[in-house]
Amino acid sequence: EAGVTQSPTHLIKTRGQQATLRCSPISGHTSVYWYQQALGLGLQFLLWYDEGEERNRGNFPPRFSGRQFPNYSSELNVNALELEDSALYLCASILGPSSYNEQFFGPGTRLTVL
Amino acid sequence: AQSVTQLGSHVSVSEGALVLLRCNYSSSVPPYLFWYVQYPNQGLQLLLKYTTGATLVKGINGFEAEFKKSETSFHLTKPSAHMSDAAEYFCAVSDLKAAGNKLTFGGGTRVLVKP
Numbered sequence A: 001e002a003g004v005t006q007s008p009t010h011l012i013k014t015r016g017q018q019a020t021l022r023c024s025p026i027s028g029h030t031s032v033y034w035y036q037q038a039l040g041l042g043l044q045f046l047l048w049y050d051e052g053e054e055r056n057r058g059n060f061p062p063r064f065s066g067r068q069f070p071n072y073s074s075e076l077n078v079n080a081l082e083l084e085d086s087a088l089y090l091c092a093s094i095l096g097p098s099s100y101n102e103q104f105f106g107p108g109t110r111l112t113v114l
Numbered sequence B: 001a002q003s004v005t006q007l008g009s010h011v012s013v014s015e016g017a018l019v020l021l022r023c024n025y026s027s028s029v030p031p032y033l034f035w036y037v038q039y040p041n042q043g044l045q046l047l048l049k050y051t052t053g054a055t056l057v058k059g060i061n062g063f064e065a066e067f068k069k070s071e072t073s074f075h076l077t078k079p080s081a082h083m084s085d086a087a088e089y090f091c092a093v094s095d096l097k098a099a100g101n102k103l104t105f106g107g108g109t110r111v112l113v114k115p
Helices: none
Strands: A005-007 A010-013 A019-024 A031-038 A042-050 A053-057 A064-068 A074-078 A087-094 A109-113 B003-007 B010-014 B019-026 B032-038 B044-050 B056-058 B064-068 B073-078 B087-094 B103-105 B109-114
Touching (some): A042 A064, A042 B103, A074 A087, B010 B019, B019 B109, B044 B073, B073 B087
Antiparallel strands (some): B087 B109
């Protein structure tokens, strides 16, 4: 069974540009979570999508947005990039929104903003 | 609001020695607790989880953790460290009622294993 996949592995952008990160969940998983792992800030919850809808978002500005497609894959968009957006972005998928279910993480996309 | 505190951002142990990583949590409702491991340039892998039932939880790679409600702790242990245990470890708590299983992580503890 294939795990959670993310693309690209690395992404280099300049300040003010837009970045698009992609995530494919494990087959059968309907919920996708996005987390940001920034140096010195730890792992922080960004967004949660379930059945195509945004269900919850963390304490991030609106320029962080995303969507979930009918096949449950997801896209994270970061507009007007700032230097502090440089981080590892992790996607996780889960069978359903129950705390008994383990979140499976992808390898991440490392975003560097110059 | 939930929070997780991991005592010690770096831990150094000798190969064969006990590994003890400390985690304390704050939660207004019964928590679900997790330990994840992150190897360099990789995502997170679940080591073990506590939801309900037995408070001593066994995980992969010889790790175990004990949920102590009175101490609001969920410390991770391994009797004998192996070189392959060198990684960063994250304790996390989730609360289904608050936000649908979003995880709140501790700051992480990086483990160095000395030969």
